[in-house]
Amino acid sequence: MNLPLTQAVKALAQALDFHAWGIAPVTSAAYAQAYQHYLNWLKEGMQAEMHYLAETAHLRSDPRSVLPEAKSLLMVLQSYFHTRRASAPIAQYAWGDDYHTHMRRRLQIIADYLTRHGYNARPFVDTAPLLEKAWAVIAGLGWIGKNTLLLNRRLGSYTFIGGVITTAELLPDSPFTEDLCGTCQRCLDACPTQALTPYRLDARRCIAYWTIEAPSMEEGMPETQGWIFGCDICQQVCPWNRFAKPQGEIAFRPKAHVFWSQEQWASLSLPQVKKLQEKSAMRRARPKKLLQIAALSVNQTYGTKRSVPVTSVRVWK
Numbered sequence: 001m002n003l004p005l006t007q008a009v010k011a012l013a014q015a016l017d018f019h020a021w022g023i024a025p026v027t028s029a030a031y032a033q034a035y036q037h038y039l040n041w042l043k044e045g046m047q048a049e050m051h052y053l054a055e056t057a058h059l060r061s062d063p064r065s066v067l068p069e070a071k072s073l074l075m076v077l078q079s080y081f082h083t084r085r086a087s088a089p090i091a092q093y094a095w096g097d098d099y100h101t102h103m104r105r106r107l108q109i110i111a112d113y114l115t116r117h118g119y120n121a122r123p124f125v126d127t128a129p130l131l132e133k134a135w136a137v138i139a140g141l142g143w144i145g146k147n148t149l150l151l152n153r154r155l156g157s158y159t160f161i162g163g164v165i166t167t168a169e170l171l172p173d174s175p176f177t178e179d180l181c182g183t184c185q186r187c188l189d190a191c192p193t194q195a196l197t198p199y200r201l202d203a204r205r206c207i208a209y210w211t212i213e214a215p216s217m218e219e220g221m222p223e224t225q226g227w228i229f230g231c232d233i234c235q236q237v238c239p240w241n242r243f244a245k246p247q248g249e250i251a252f253r254p255k256a257h258v259f260w261s262q263e264q265w266a267s268l269s270l271p272q273v274k275k276l277q278e279k280s281a282m283r284r285a286r287p288k289k290l291l292q293i294a295a296l297s298v299n300q301t302y303g304t305k306r307s308v309p310v311t312s313v314r315v316w317k
């Protein structure tokens with residue numbers, strides 16, 4: 001184990017303004033369990049039309065499919081939290097610049113540092129066949145909640161996850177072994193489409209899937225409850241997000257469309273959609289589909305059902 005290098009890498013993660021970081025070893029019994037959970041989820045067909053998840057499942061069994069000879073993974077979290085009382089029809093993670101670009105640029109600095117010390121290293125942010133949430137748990141960063149999101153005791157669930165896989169043998173952190181959901185099931189109760197059972201999300205019912213990933217709007221699509229891109233309901237109601245503080249990263253500050261009125265969304269044009277997708281995580285959705293969803297959502301329940309009551313939970317100011 002290379003302790004000085006571990007300390008240096010963590011210091012770099014801190015200097016680069018990540019909000020949490022930890023080290024996982026490349027092999028772990030806990031990961032084998034998480035991978036089996038993933039295979040069972042696929043077997044149930046809960047990935048809907050995201051066929052690539054099944055096609056690349058074998059690669060996810062071992063991170064060395066991403067980097068042969070890898071010994072460790074540095075996992076990092078970056079909060080994108082703004083507020084729990086949002087009225088925008090866009091999930092908060094897509095309010096600012098595309099996190100892929102922003103996170104990757106900083107993770108590359110850490111990878112370059114490891115390379116200069118003679119190791120191979122590769123950064124990833126949703127860009128490699130890795131079960132990132134499971135690796136974050138093994139790196140001690142939190143637990144996977146009943147809403148299937150990674151929950152960090154201090155940051156809540158509004159976080160981006162990324163990391164660097166490396167051939168350096170870094171000193172691992174203790175895995176997070178608690179489940180702090182306890183008897184709570186607010187996310188399950190609040191999900192308007194019953195997409196959640198504890199620790200399992202059925203994408204076939206999920207608004208986020210239908211508004212982002214689904215190849216088309218077909219029979220079986222639930223009411224979007226006013227959402228146009230993604231859905232934050234199962235995060236809005238989670239009591240652990242009362243500990244989240246608005247993040248200060250300038251790249252993630254809300255863009256103008258976050259404050260658009262219902263009328264502005266209703267009169268959206270294709271060139272406007274393409275414009276708002278520039279440098280945004282909203283690029284993930286096809287422009288024409290985004291336009292269709294916008295028209296559908298404003299005619300449905302814009303601004304009514306989307307806001308869920310959070311009166312019993314304190315919100316950080």
Ligand code: SF4
Pocket residue numbers: 190191192193194195196201205206207208209230231232233234235
């Ligand atoms: S994102 Fe929305 S629809 Fe999907 S599980 Fe969460 S609350 Fe349900």
Ligand code: SF4
Pocket residue numbers: 145146147148180181182184185186187188237238239240
């Ligand atoms: S709402 Fe409750 S059950 Fe759901 S993830 Fe948060 S703490 Fe866990």
